[in-house]
Amino acid sequence: MRSDYVTVPELRRAIREEILVAAGVPRTGLLQTVLSPLLWYPAHRFARLAAEFDRRVALEGLTAAMRWLLPMFVAETRVYGLEHVPTSGPLVIASNHPGSYDGIVIGAHLGRDDLRVPASDVPVLRHLRATAPHLIYTHLGDDSHARISAARESVRHLRAGGALLVYAAGKVEPDPAVLPGAREALQDWSGSLAWFLRQVPEAGLVVTIVSHVLAPSCLRSPVTRLRKEQRRKQFLAETVQIGQQVLFGRRFPLTPEVRFGQPLRAEDLGGGRDPEAARAVIAAQAERLLADLRDRRGAAQA
Numbered sequence: 001m002r003s004d005y006v007t008v009p010e011l012r013r014a015i016r017e018e019i020l021v022a023a024g025v026p027r028t029g030l031l032q033t034v035l036s037p038l039l040w041y042p043a044h045r046f047a048r049l050a051a052e053f054d055r056r057v058a059l060e061g062l063t064a065a066m067r068w069l070l071p072m073f074v075a076e077t078r079v080y081g082l083e084h085v086p087t088s089g090p091l092v093i094a095s096n097h098p099g100s101y102d103g104i105v106i107g108a109h110l111g112r113d114d115l116r117v118p119a120s121d122v123p124v125l126r127h128l129r130a131t132a133p134h135l136i137y138t139h140l141g142d143d144s145h146a147r148i149s150a151a152r153e154s155v156r157h158l159r160a161g162g163a164l165l166v167y168a169a170g171k172v173e174p175d176p177a178v179l180p181g182a183r184e185a186l187q188d189w190s191g192s193l194a195w196f197l198r199q200v201p202e203a204g205l206v207v208t209i210v211s212h213v214l215a216p217s218c219l220r221s222p223v224t225r226l227r228k229e230q231r232r233k234q235f236l237a238e239t240v241q242i243g244q245q246v247l248f249g250r251r252f253p254l255t256p257e258v259r260f261g262q263p264l265r266a267e268d269l270g271g272g273r274d275p276e277a278a279r280a281v282i283a284a285q286a287e288r289l290l291a292d293l294r295d296r297r298g299a300a301q302a
Contacts, residue, residue, distance in 0.1 A: 005054040005130040012040070012047035014124045019043070045247050050128065058130035062115060065131075066108040073101055073245055074254050079109050080292065081260035087111065090158040090203035091263075092196050094189075094282060096182070097167040098175035099238045100213040105256045106165060114162040116154070121146075136164075151195075158200040168193060168207075168282070172231060176290055177211040177257070177297070178219065179234065183290055186283040191275030193282060197265070198272030204263035207282055209289040211259075215241050215252040259289040 016039045020032055049072070056065035070077065085091070093115075095106060103117050119125055121137040136150050136157075154164055168189040176182035197203050218224070218237040227233050244250040264285070269278040 005058040006051050006127045008044070008047050008051045011051050011124070011127050012043045014127050015043040015047055016040070018122065018124050042243075042247055049246060054128045054130045057128075057134070061113040062107060062131075062134050063111050063113050066104050070101065070104050070108045073104075073242075074256055075251070076255055077105055077109070078255060078257040079260075080257070081262075081289075082109060084262050085110060085206055085260050086204055086263060088161065090161055090200050091163040092158070092193065092203055092205040093163065093165045093208050094168045094193050094205055095165060095208040096173050096176070096185070096210060096286070097169060097171065098210055098213050099172045099234065100175075100241065101256070102210040102213055103165060105210055105213065105258050106208060109258060110163065112163045114157075115165060116157050116162060117165045118150075118167060155196065155199045158196060158203050164196070166193060166196075168286075172234060174230070174234070175211055175214040176209065176293055178214055178216050179230070181230070183287060186286050189279055189283055189286065191277070191279030191282070194266070194269040194272035194275060194278035196272075197269060201266045204265060205269070205282070206263050207261040207285040207289065209259045209286060209293065210256065211293055212254055212256045214238060215254055217252070218244075257293065259292060261285045261289055 016036050017032070019039055020035055026032060049069075053065050053069050056068055091112070093106060093110070095102065107115055107117065116134050116136050118138050119135040125135060125137075126132060136153055138146075138150055154166075158164055169185060170190060171188070173185040173188075174181045193205060197205055214234065214237060218241040219233065221237060221240050223240055224233040224236045227236060241252065245252070262285070264281065266272055269281055272278060
């Protein structure tokens, strides 16, 4: 009988297969059979962690599962402005996306089991049966049908009173604590975020900034020298960091920070009718949160 959450062997097989497919190896055939055993250990470590997370989501809820998972990577976090965040009702969390475990940091402190988060439509995620209902799958490439479907699903969730995490730029951004360009990246934040409030006027939008999730030592790793573009370097550094933590239990001296702004309403964003004006209001609040980060860091160094 199928359980409500994934098992380690089931997930381990799926992870090994997806790693090889990503490397260009067909799902069936001799090469898959020969190479698959070589990936048993890393796939098993990832599978064991993911399966336990999925089990905890099923038994205890998303918030408790994220609060269990976060200490696997960091010893502590700092949170600012949590008192601004509504504990119930339709809510859009519009966040930057420095990568690594930014979504876990947000979800662990938000305290809302009705949170849904964006996720790439990777087949392995479909195996996380308890976690999957909390995901809204996004698609790479110019798939307008998929984007429309995800937008409609998001609006239905908000109308039901749920919370929604949206990465405002739709792509990975610099970690404001360790990389330049975080303020400039706000120019890529989408004004269409206000569209959610136009569809669900009673919803609130909370601008959120996450920082200190990327270890500087991983940015200096020889692996990152394989790429010149900063976004590619950051992706490789994140891969090195999480890989070392999951596979070898390594701890990095990281204290992630998350900052929540004052909730914005539809009227604050012009009713969502002018995306550029809405983007300017949202980006201005994000700039204030970044300024708070800089001020606190400067005071700590003084």
